[in-house]
Amino acid sequence: MEEARAVLKKKDAILEHPSMLAEAIDCIRYNNPQSGHNEAEELLVESYQGAIEFLFELGTWLTYIDEDAQSTRNIIESVVKEAILQNYDRSKAITCLTDEASADTMEWLSQMVESPTWRQTIYNLAQHPRNEDCPFLSLSMPCIAVKESLIGELVSVPLAWNTLGIFLKCVIYVLQPLLAAGDTVKDQTFMYSIAFLQPKRNNASCTNYSSVSHSEMSMVNSESLPSIDDVKGFVSAVDNEHQPYSSEGESHFSFDTAQDMLTHFLEMGCHSEHGYLLLQSILQCLARKMKSHCAHHLIWLLEAEASRRGRDVSRYTTYLCGARDYPDSMDAMRIILKEQDLIPDAVLLLEEAYKGDASPPVALLRQPIFIALLADALFASSDRLLTEQLEQYAYLYSYAAVVVEEIEPTTERRISCIRTEVDEAKREVLEASRICRQWNNMSGSGISLRAFRDLPSLLRCLSCRPVSLGVFRFVRVVFHTKRVDFELNMDTMKPYCIVVNELAEVNEYLRPALLAFITELLASSVEGMEDLSQLEYKRMLVGLLVHLLSCGHVLPVINTMHRLFLRNRVDVSIVRHFVTEVLKVAGQPYATFFMNALHPLVVHPDISDGLKGGKDTDYVNEFLEYYEKENSPSPSY
Template sequence: MSNGNCNDEWDHNGADGNDIEEEDGFYVSHHDHDQDEDDLLIGDNEDGGESNEAIREQCLTILSTRDAIMEPGVFDLLKRYSQCGGSPEEVVELLSENYVGLAQSANLLIQWLRVAGVSGDEINGIIEDYLKNVVKRHFDPRKADSIFEETGTTPTWLEEMIVRPTWRELFYELAEQYPNCLMMKFTIQLIADAGYQSEITSASTASQQIDVFSHILKTAVRKLFSDGEDGISSHLPEFAKMACHSQHTLLYSLSMLQNLAQSSVHAAKAKRVIEELQRIAPDKSAEAMSWIMHLSSVAAYPRVFGALTSMLSREVASAGDVTVLYKEYSSGDPPPVEFIQTPTIMNLLVDFLFKLKQVKPEHRHKYIYLLAYGASVYERWENGYRTALHREELHATQLALDRTQFTLQKATQSKSDVLSDLTDLYNNMRYPIVCLSVTCWCEATVKNPNILSVTTDSVPLELALLDEVSIRHCLLHSQVQKLLVDLLTVNLANMDVHQQLKLRRTVMDRLVHLFFCGHVQPVLSYIYHSLLSQSLDLSLIRHFVSEVLEMIREPFSNDIISLLLPIVENEDLVEPLKTSPQTSLTLTRFLRICSKSQKS
């Protein structure tokens, strides 16, 4: 590392290991210019290459620098100067005149801080933070790499530095800024080997070296698998960010998870994480999953392998690929069902059937069969052999999907034509795959503003179906909320203001219903942040608060209070609510309960 030149204040860089010493737990500098310690040791004159006069001039130049007497190699320099006939009086005068005592001044300042009551840890932190900034400002990757070229071994000072969290943090920042620096790569490897790999949170830093990335990946997987469902939910975003840093890191991560899914006691969790990664990063995971298929048992089924890789690469369920899969899975000895149970393949089938696309009649039953097969069939395998194939639910699921797709296709043309079919549609929604398909259809429908603008129903069919989805399947709550939020913020310029407000109020009622169905915290969090950002009309939030206060009963969790209390304490929001005696009463009751809860 290059040393910074400090002219006005104590600005000493301890990166080279020779200019910082530790006194009573504090780092004190004895180095104050850009010249390295080696500059203080003038080369020998054994070959007669330099005259005594030239050596004396070089010595005098170095001894004339500020605080030269504080340099570690000053005694060797004085000895060399004396051997070449230098004048002791001149040396004493130079060292005296150029002595400033910056290091001693720093030590004096430390003593004053102690007297003033500043703790030792705080003083040490101030000094380390200052030195960090100096190193970052003057760091030169070429000079840093030269350290290893000259020594060939790990410097002792580097091993001492990585023990302290402050310096490890510095190395992480430098490695991020200079990814091609050999010294930084080596240091990150050294930190990982020392057991601090869990601190390396930057994927770009870790991905530079396979060993470091493997360390971090294994640690992250342990976190995911150790805490059950809560562990996956809390650690998955961080894990996905690291795994999806690039296609290389994603392929490596998926390969390891695929291996765990085939041979580990955590097979189910590994499959779950693979599916979540595909959902979070569909653009990157599609190509990566095609490579993963080369590593899995699907390669033993060439026709299935070809059809699946084609669907993944083109991101569409073409009739040709679906026909191949239909023939394979409708045979007497079908391939493993897990090949088509991946979220990517299932979503391609759902999209093709329910996102307002015209499906050719001769191929429609093939799409429905494959979707029903993937949703309802399950198998048992032992030692690589299938011991059971359960297809009891296949026909019923297939029939439900067929009727639902036919009904929704009619609803796209005219909603009045499907009123007589709603009872059958609601009955079919007991199947999760049907609810997912209905949600997909609703999403495709409401994204067309023209469809919303011509609706005359008090509650559009799409919103009524979403209510039923919220009641039946809690795993689709997040998807329903996202769709409702999109509806609240969609541009409805082709509708008059009164119609817009009426429609959005109806959508807000669906959010209240979703809240009632158990999706409490995410809905409250959205309303809270909408109030802060003023992204929703106050009348809509006021309507939500009024409905929720009528609905809820004590006891309230701290999370609910922390989200709902700031909303009801907004005077601009709740003042109109006080005009209603009933709403005012529920508001007062909620505030009283919150007050008791906070006191206790």
């Protein structure tokens, strides 16, 4: 009886489901035959608020204002949407899923998801932590996924991925543009990810091994590194005006679409353990059937991102790389990946296995965390290592980089294994490692003389791709840890600048990472450095950017500087210096994309006013005259 009265006392109870009202009224009449009918009527009248009718009348009035009907609808929907987001109660929403109400719920829910506004409302609710397992919102996802055209919206809604069918549809939607983007983009993106990957070492995991010095690496810990989302910002602007890459014919997917999908791909893979395993299994199948390396690069990218987020995926990584016939090697690699440290016994076991005739697949070595650990130990560390350790690390590092294997796709049997370049790569790695480790231990005024003496040897080694990756990680540590030496004597910075410039020359795939690294330095404040020293320091960084631009990385460099300027991350004088230096190295005729990118910086009042009276005015005037000539309307005859 009291429950029936409570139903009729709700605000606007008359708008509740008819069967619910009928049941409550019958209950009151049955328990109170004499006045039950009047009581039910009075309760319904008292609870009536007229909210729906009020909104209807309000909407009718709004149609008489100057706005069109759609604008009126948008206003009302916006207000209702805000109210829903603020007052949504998942416990009350579950009442829509009772046996009696489920049929009606599915009917109005199917109509509701037709509207973009209400779908967005559902997405906003689903992404709130308190609603991550809400049954009503989970039910909404299949209703949306019925339409294939709406799958693109669900790739950013984690709640939808809990349903296997929807997850697979989202995987297909995301992978198509990524696989069609081609190897070039994947190489850039993968190299960027590995270049900044910072293993989280366990100090207690090994007492005999001296890991990369924490005093050096504290300035470049994983929290300060560019996230994988930044790949989109640093790689998206390419010099060929966003032409789609495809290694297997024409593709209707644009490069920008592939970059947009990259973030969704990584989020889906790292959302849950079963999602990671499923996505990696799909990519492994694709990698065996595709001729290009796109799927392999996506596998490594996902592994790197999972490691960056602190997920232990070592057992899946070692199992899926085709080394199941080598359990000892798998266990050794799994220990290294789990601890994120170069465990001596495990490294020794791997070296012996890969020096044997029946070596495990090279894919077992090509793990992002393992590569980063080796690169740091060989190049970025100043700690002492035994000769045996250096030999082991250099061999495994070189083996992973240069060995070429041919695998039978169906049986996963190795057909051939070419190791001819391992010894040469190892010599290059050891020579570059020796120089980097010596530079790391030098300080004071003597650093410049010693560095210039070793510089030619180091530059010759940079054409070896594994060396270039390790040296990049080395110079990034140096620029963070030797700022005091740079302040005392800027000449000590010049050898490292020469190395950075050479990296940009010889390894095009490192250019996005170099741009991110230089930008990080340029936008950061240098505490304790005198103003004049800081100005000279940042001018030298601008020189690195200009050289990177001259290597062909044009639009990303200009767009990055423009973004820093608009966000007040760099001083105006630095931007002026950048503009003049760029115009010095760029000659006529200017490419259209170059002019359109640089022109907003040149004509900005804060920049142009300082350029007009400077000694480099001629370069600026020539550029502006050429721009006006190219963009002036052609005379009509």
